[in-house]
Amino acid sequence: MPGTHEGTALVFPHLPQALKPFDTKPQARKLVEADGANLVLLSFKKGQIWREHHSVHPVVVQVLSGAVDFEVKGQILQLQPGSPIHLTAYLLHEVRATEDATVMVTMLTGERHDSARINLDGVHAL
Incomplete structure (x- = not known):
């Protein structure tokens, strides 16, 4: 199947400053529901x-800034920017911030969306 110039590319602002944690707990926001994946910022x-x-859904978790301890299957992994982790659906896990941190979760939904639903200012489509 040949490629196409039809479609959409979403360009995001610098995400580590896009969301602030609450005083007593992390904050999460679904940034976008798009073709095949949802993006969630923590x-x-x-x-x-x-x-x-x-x-x-299967997910890819990546630290954008700071550091977290990521517990999965009885192991604690120290995640920092540049070291994403992929999880299969339903796999239990826990996240503890060892520094102030921003984490991006890409939910691999496989869902079709004719156009992306965006929940963040500063995103523009190409």
């Missing part, structure tokens, strides 16, 4: 925890 203050949970 913002943590040092010491905040996103307790054990799972996703119904």
Whole structure:
């Protein structure tokens, strides 16, 4: 199948400053629901925890700024910018911020969307 110039590219602003954690817990925001994937941004203050949970879709988790301890299958992985992790659907995991941190979760939904639903100022489409 040949490629095409039809379609959309979404360009995001600098995300580590896009969301601030709440005083008592991390903040999460679904930034976009797009063709094949949803993007969720998490913002943590040092010491905040996103307790054990799972996703119904496979996910890729990547730290954009700061650092977190990522617990999965009884192991604690120290995630920093540049070291993403892929999880299968329903796999339990927990996130603890060892520094102020911004984390991006890409939910691999496989869903079709005719146009992206965007929940963040400063995103523009090409």
